[in-house]
Amino acid sequence: MTSHLDADVLADYREGLLGERRSARIRAHLTGCAQCSSLDAGLAEVSKLLASTPTPPMPDHLVTRLENALATETTARSK
Numbered sequence: 001m002t003s004h005l006d007a008d009v010l011a012d013y014r015e016g017l018l019g020e021r022r023s024a025r026i027r028a029h030l031t032g033c034a035q036c037s038s039l040d041a042g043l044a045e046v047s048k049l050l051a052s053t054p055t056p057p058m059p060d061h062l063v064t065r066l067e068n069a070l071a072t073e074t075t076a077r078s079k
Contacts (some may be wrong), residue, residue, distance in 0.1 A: 005029065005036045010043055 005013075005026060012018050013026045030037050 004033065005039070007039060007043060010036070010040050014040075014043060014047070 009018075009026070013023060016023075018026070030040055
């Protein structure tokens with residue numbers, strides 16, 4: 001790998017969305033590139049932060065809309 005990795009590629013790599021060969025090349029690149037390793041570590045920290053953040057409650061009006069849509073779909077399928 002001759003150039004640095006961008007955040008989108010690293011995110012796909014972290015999510016397991018890339019093929020085995022490409023993932024192996026990225027792993028090898030991360031081993032020898034401090035710049036990309038730093039970016040990868042930063043992405044890992046963002047993931048940890050997002051995972052630890054509580055999910056806000058869904059607004060009542062949205063819950064009502066979803067329940068109505070599901071009820072309508074259930075009724076339509078049962079006919």
